[in-house]
Amino acid sequence: MRIAVCAKQVPDPDIPPSQFKLSSSGRAVEPPRNVSPVINGFDLNAVEAAVRIKESADSDTEITVISVGHGFALDVMKRALATGADRLVLVDDPSAQDLDAAGTAQVLAATLSMHGPFDLVLCGRQASDWDQAHVPLFVAELMDIPCVTVARRIDIDGASATVERVVPDGYQVVEVALPALVTVSNELGEPRYPALKGIMAASRKQPEVHKLDELGLTDEQIAPMVELISLEIPQRQGRAEMIDGADDAEKGRNLAIRLRHERLI
Amino acid sequence: MSVILIAGETGQQGVTQQTLELVTAARSLAGDGGEVIAVFTGAQDAVAPALPADSVYLLKHEALGEKDSGTFDAATDVLSALASELDPDIILFARTDRGSVVAPRLAMRLRSAFARDCVAAAWDAGDVIVTRPVHGGNANARFRLAGKGPCVVMFRPGAHDAGAHDAGAHDPASSTTSSPELRNFDPAPHIRESRSKLLRTGQEQKEGVRLEDAEVVVSGGRGLGGPEPFTQLAELADLLGGAVGASRAACDAGWIDHSHQVGLTGKSVSPRLYLSFGISGASQHMAGCSSSRNIVAVNTDADASIFGDARFGVVGDWEKVLPAFISAVRDIS
Ligand SMILES: Cc1cc2nc3c(=O)[nH]c(=O)nc-3n(C[C@H](O)[C@H](O)[C@H](O)COP(=O)(O)OP(=O)(O)OC[C@H]3O[C@@H](n4cnc5c(N)ncnc54)[C@H](O)[C@@H]3O)c2cc1C
Ligand SMILES: Nc1ncnc2c1ncn2[C@@H]1O[C@H](COP(=O)(O)O)[C@@H](O)[C@H]1O
Numbered sequence: 001m002r003i004a005v006c007a008k009q010v011p012d013p014d015i016p017p018s019q020f021k022l023s024s025s026g027r028a029v030e031p032p033r034n035v036s037p038v039i040n041g042f043d044l045n046a047v048e049a050a051v052r053i054k055e056s057a058d059s060d061t062e063i064t065v066i067s068v069g070h071g072f073a074l075d076v077m078k079r080a081l082a083t084g085a086d087r088l089v090l091v092d093d094p095s096a097q098d099l100d101a102a103g104t105a106q107v108l109a110a111t112l113s114m115h116g117p118f119d120l121v122l123c124g125r126q127a128s129d130w131d132q133a134h135v136p137l138f139v140a141e142l143m144d145i146p147c148v149t150v151a152r153r154i155d156i157d158g159a160s161a162t163v164e165r166v167v168p169d170g171y172q173v174v175e176v177a178l179p180a181l182v183t184v185s186n187e188l189g190e191p192r193y194p195a196l197k198g199i200m201a202a203s204r205k206q207p208e209v210h211k212l213d214e215l216g217l218t219d220e221q222i223a224p225m226v227e228l229i230s231l232e233i234p235q236r237q238g239r240a241e242m243i244d245g246a247d248d249a250e251k252g253r254n255l256a257i258r259l260r261h262e263r264l265i
Numbered sequence: 266m267s268v269i270l271i272a273g274e275t276g277q278q279g280v281t282q283q284t285l286e287l288v289t290a291a292r293s294l295a296g297d298g299g300e301v302i303a304v305f306t307g308a309q310d311a312v313a314p315a316l317p318a319d320s321v322y323l324l325k326h327e328a329l330g331e332k333d334s335g336t337f338d339a340a341t342d343v344l345s346a347l348a349s350e351l352d353p354d355i356i357l358f359a360r361t362d363r364g365s366v367v368a369p370r371l372a373m374r375l376r377s378a379f380a381r382d383c384v385a386a387a388w389d390a391g392d393v394i395v396t397r398p399v400h401g402g403n404a405n406a407r408f409r410l411a412g413k414g415p416c417v418v419m420f421r422p423g424a425h426d427a428g429a430h431d432a433g434a435h436d437p438a439s440s441t442t443s444s445p446e447l448r449n450f451d452p453a454p455h456i457r458e459s460r461s462k463l464l465r466t467g468q469e470q471k472e473g474v475r476l477e478d479a480e481v482v483v484s485g486g487r488g489l490g491g492p493e494p495f496t497q498l499a500e501l502a503d504l505l506g507g508a509v510g511a512s513r514a515a516c517d518a519g520w521i522d523h524s525h526q527v528g529l530t531g532k533s534v535s536p537r538l539y540l541s542f543g544i545s546g547a548s549q550h551m552a553g554c555s556s557s558r559n560i561v562a563v564n565t566d567a568d569a570s571i572f573g574d575a576r577f578g579v580v581g582d583w584e585k586v587l588p589a590f591i592s593a594v595r596d597i598s
Contacts, residue, residue, distance in 0.1 A: 013401055017548045017570050020403040029400060102373065128549075130399050130406075131529065134369035134381055141373035146336045146460040149366055162464070165335070167362050168532065169524050173465040174335035180460070185530070186513070187523055225378035225412035229394065231404045240562060240578035248581035252589030255561070255579055260597050264538050264559055265481075265505060 001061045001156065003050045004118040006108055006136070007043035007080060009069050012036065013128040022231055029129075029231070037073055039080065042124025046184040048191040049154050050122055051084035057156065062086050064115055068107050070096045074207070081202035082194030088207040089115055095212055101130075103222035105138030110215040112143065120161065121181040125150050133183075140181040148174050152187035266299035267388075270353040270415070271318070272344060272368070273303045274361060280305075280314045283359035283420075285427035288316055290420060291357055294386060294393075303445070304347060306340045306452070307333065313447040320446040322347065328456050336461040337366045339452075345374045346455035348415060355386075355393060358419040365419070372417040378410035379417045384424045393418065401529055402552035422477070422533050423556060469524040474508045476525065481507030482536045482554070484527060487514035488543020488564065489583060495521050498542065501591050504598070510534065510554070512544050528553035542583040546571025563587070 011031040021030040031037065039047075047065065054061040063085040067077060072092055081088055091111055099107065112118060121143075126133035140147035152171065153164040156178075163174050166187050176182075194202070212222075243258055245251035259265045269291040273284040284303070291301045304322040305314075307330025313321040324347075328339040344367060348356055356371070358364035360382055372379035378393075380386075384405075385396040393410045395418060410416040476482065483502040485495055495509065502509045510527040511520070527534055529552040539557035543564065544550060551574055554560065562575040563586050572578045579586055 013549070014547075017403055017546075017551075017573075020400065020548070022404065029404070101379070105373070125530070128401060131401065132381060133365065134372075134379060137366060137369035138373045141370045146338060147366070147370070148336055148461070163335075166523060167334075167466075169471070170467045170469045172335055172463060172467070174461055175464050176336065176461040186517060190517075225410065226380060227409045227411060229407040229409055231399070231406050233403065234398075234405050236573045237560070237576060238573065240560075240572045240575035242572075243577060243579045248579075248585030249589035251579045251581050252586035253593040255563075255577065255586070256590050256593035256597060258577060259538070259561070262559070265594060265597070 001053070001057060001059060001120070002116070002118045003053065003061060003063045003120045003122060004112055004115070005043065005046045005050050005063060005065045005080070005085065006121065006123045006139070007047065007065050007067050007077070008040045008124070008127045009037050009067060009072055009076060010040045010127055010129045012038050013041070020233065022233065026231055027228060037076055039076060040124050040127045042126060042184060042186065044191040045186055045188045046122040046124050047080045047083060047085055049151070049184045049188055051192070053120075053154060053156055054084060064089060064118070066108065066111050066115070067091070068096050068099070068104055068111070070094050077207070078202045078205070079194055081205050082198040083192050084198070088205065089210070090207045091210045091212065091215070093212040098224065099222060100224040100226040101132050101135050102138055102226075103224055105135050105142055106217055106221045107212065107215060108135070108139050109142040110217055111210065112139070114215065117179065119178045120156070121145070121179070123181065123183045125183045125185045136181055136183045143181070145179050145181055146176050147181045147183070148176050149183045150185045151182045152185060154182055266296045267294060267354040268300045268302065268351070269295045270348060270351060270356045271301065271303040272356065272358045272364065273305045274359070274363060275305055275308050275310070279310075280316065281359075282427050283361060283422050286422070286425040287357045287359055287420065288318060289425040289427065290386065292317060294355055294388065302351065302353065304344065306343055307331070313445055316445055318445040320448050322448050322450050324450060324452045326452045326456060328459060329452065332463060334363070335463045337363055338459055338461065339456045341367050341370045341374070342455045342457055343452040345371050347450055348375060350450070353415050356415050356417045358417065360419050360421050368417050368419045375414050375417070376412065377414045377417050378412040380408055380410060381419045382421045383418055384421050386418050398552060400548070402548040402555070423535050469522055473503070474506065476508040476510060476527070476532050476534060479508035479534065480536050481505040481538045482510045482527070482534050482540070482557070483507055484510035484512065484539065484541045484544060484554070485515055485521070486512035486541065486544030487518065489515065489520070492520040494542070494583065494587070497587055497591065501540070501587070501594070504591065504594055505538070507536070507538075512550050541571060542587060544571060545569050546574055
């Protein structure tokens, strides 16, 4: 079985809101200094899903991780190799920064077909930079394969996959014919940490690197349709009115009185 | 003036709240003399719902509806075919489970520009400009949607008022406020053979008020330290006629089911009162509750980010604050 995982390098989303800054142009985000980028969290969940399938399969399973971007931190991207992926394919090109979601999907679909065919394509449910949650659906559409979103469990059964997907008030179990694309969510469970043995093995592997123009796409196919005009940091409430008291219990009582006074309870 | 197509949804109580919100957005984007068309796939009723739309399609087929959920392939096929025929200027979706799957696929099939989770959309010199939160809610971005064909816009729940059109925003003389024209379109020829099958649906058992509709939400985070405190939060929620929410950290820890998660990848709530205990206020959490009218934060850390979003704050240990608060609420009411 051949599995592809699409994984994006993003700025670390776990920074306090106060450290979030825009560049001087006001049209880009300035990653905080001294904070390394990370593999998008849900993409690590997708790698984990792939490795679990590999561990449970009788036959050979090969996992290829694919990423489109520029300015890759190789040690960051190699985390996927260190936790069980076999190959790393990077489309590393300065003009990757100009792609919109549709263009990114075109590049991913072309890369998938260049290195394919794959039985299963896994993605994260959304990337924590632009929160688009639609590149995977675009890729599925371009490849004309079915797409099941927000998975918390994937079981492979011959020519089909059984996927448990999270829905707002519970879950659904969906059987889907392969090849298919599945997006993975954090409900799948914590991705494993790389073990020393894995890190050593990963350090010996090199990524296969492509430029955009190796993929046979036309300019029209990757011309952006969605253009960023401006970015703005939203206004916040400001400092809350702090409720005091001699001890924490009294603060609790005073809070109730204050809220009552405002007719909020 | 423009033609706006709405991908509507129905639930147990008929047309959903989010669909009504889309109608409000559509009327304003359509402009004077514009046309609003709503399409429902897999609707139960044969009667056009009373909507301030000009026309309505009720598309029925055994492959649509519940059976289609999982991959929503049939809905995508049918809506693409209808959209190609009608060639509207904008196609609107709500950010529901179904919308999140169908809207992007439809956009790619039509080679249209797409924007998701928008809080606003407006015309600007022949293009549609949308506003949407990005980077987990740390910034708001404005995007211009170019490209050929209709653009596809998906709105965040609560971005528009569901009832604004009743207040005379739409001129009843110019069009149909209550009974849109029912139009026909045969979905059958467009539906391809399904590549997926819904095997089972698991419903989270819920009593009381739905989280999304609650006027009071009592939420807990990692600071609660375990599952037991959520019983106390439930008690308080009961007392106030509200619902229990949680941060992703609390859900990931297994202290409470993920269906209680509030935030960017959880539920969007906008209650009158949002009471939070042991939640730090990460932007991805606030993305789901920042439109609450009154946020209250209880946190041991005086520098917690959430005090910058809250109207009232208590620096204290929930273990002491919460029981005293609950008993005071009992005494007052
Ligand atoms: C793409 C993406 C999507 C996400 N989506 C969501 C989402 O939908 N919803 C969501 O919630 N998060 C989401 N997150 C995660 C989010 O970034 C935060 O990690 C999460 O919200 C933190 O939860 P928390 O506030 O409970 O935990 P923490 O950040 O660990 O905060 C715990 C707080 O409890 C306080 N505390 C500790 N002990 C006590 C005590 N005894 N009494 C009172 N206070 C105490 C601490 O001071 C601290 O402020 C998402 C993240 C990403 C990257
Ligand atoms: N540049 C990229 N390289 C690799 N995978 C990507 C890229 N952009 C998006 N993806 C995949 O698509 C998912 C959703 O991304 P998005 O639609 O941008 O929120 C991510 O979690 C990745 O799995």
